[in-house]
Amino acid sequence: MKKIFILFTVIIASLTFLFCLSSCSSSETVTLNVYNWGEYISDGSDDSINTIAEFEKWYEKTYNVKMKVNYTTYASNEDLYTKIVNGVNGYDIIIPSDYMIARLANEDLLEEIDFKNIPNYKYIGDEFKGLYYDPDEKYTVPYTYGITGVIYNSRHVAEEDVASRSWDVMWNEKYAGKILQYNNSRDALGTAMYKLGIDVNTTDHSKWDKAYSELVAQQSLVQAYVMDEIYNKMESGEAWISSYYAGDYLTMLENNEDLKFYYPESTNFFIDAMCIPKGSKNKLAAERFIDFMLSEEIAVANAEYIYYASPNTLVLNSEEYKKYMGEEGYDLLYNSFGEDFDFASSYDKYCYKSLDDETLAYVTSLWEKLKIESPMDPSIYIVCGVCIAVIATFFTVIGIRKKRREKSYN
Secondary structure, eight states: OHHHHHHHHHHHHHHHHHHHHHHHHHHOEEEEEEEEETTOSOBSGGGOOBHHHHHHHHHHHHHSSEEEEEEEEESSHHHHHHHHHTTOTTOSEEOOBHHHHHHHHHTTOBOOOOGGGOGGGGGBOGGGSSOTTSTTSOSOEEEEEEEEEEEEETTTSOGGGTTTOSSGGGGOGGGTTSEEEESSHHHHHHHHHHHHTOOTTOOOHHHHHHHHHHHHHHGGGEEEEESTTHHHHHHHTSOOEEEEEHHHHHHHHTTOTTEEEEOOSSOOEEEEEEBOBTTOTTHHHHHHHHHHHHSHHHHHHHHHHHOOBOOBHHHHTOHHHHHHHHHHHHHHHHTTTOTTOOHHHHHHHHSOOOOOHHHHHHHHHHHHHHHHHSOOOHHHHHHHHHHHHHHHHHHHHHHHHHHHHHHHHO
16 A cells, blocks of 8 residues: 555656646747848748748747747848947847858857757758858858849830940939949948959958049939838839849839849859857757758748748749749849859859958948048938928917017016
């Protein structure tokens, strides 16, 4: 009888322990801070998959732990760098471009990834592995890649002005006030350097001076320096000419069929990759997030939503994806340069690379000088004028009321 009692007690204790363990696990919440480009993940709009919501559900179902993702966005690599270097918000996942990844790695601001936790890494094409920004495959998992080109509104821009398929149209005085330029130093100066045939990774300051002078010459023609604002301006027809990324052009095309696009002969090739910043408090969860992003359904959903080229072979082999992109979209991203085109060799030639500290400081000083000397957007004058008028009216009304009160007292 005593043995039965002891056995019964052990069983009850074990069940109680397992129940408590289950309860504790299910009540735990892991928080993941993800910092990404704007318009750079399938978010549930237009019947798309909500990637973040699906990850939260998948994580809880798979690990019996509640997941909360704090998802925020940035507009440029430089904005991202400022946040990371200042230790703001404790991010767990970031998706920078190649040259910024190299800079972050050189400054010891990235965690080494444990690829045992990312089995889906095997689906990334070999040509996108071991490139200059992460030669030993320590810090990154490629997310998207692409090539920069020129977008123009065919309703307003004459075909003869873009027939050369060059950068010249962005300096065409005929379209003054309808041209947009990047609001970041590397891309803006890059357009000028590709136009002039200058190596975008040169350390020769005189070459950067030439690019700067080219942007100064363009200043009076530029409506605005933009990043994500480009969508509204190009889609609405407020602006007619800009350089941007092919994937974003396809997004804009959905809202304005007059838009067209071409790749200049000399232009930027880029790769954006998922990384884990140094000091991440949830590195394992971050690695699981990366692996989730590489799974077929999610990778296809993201590729369809953002329209950027994917390095994931599961996407490239997906008939659903090819059908969704259509022949024009698929060819623009993958077949524009012919069947024998080797992305890796062209990438090494035309991509932005991390600059040495002295050159980087000089480039930054040129950009700051350009922005200080940039003529104010005419709309600012209008807004200021309206504000002044409102303030003047306010004080006029107050003055009249005061006089009336004084008159009534006399």
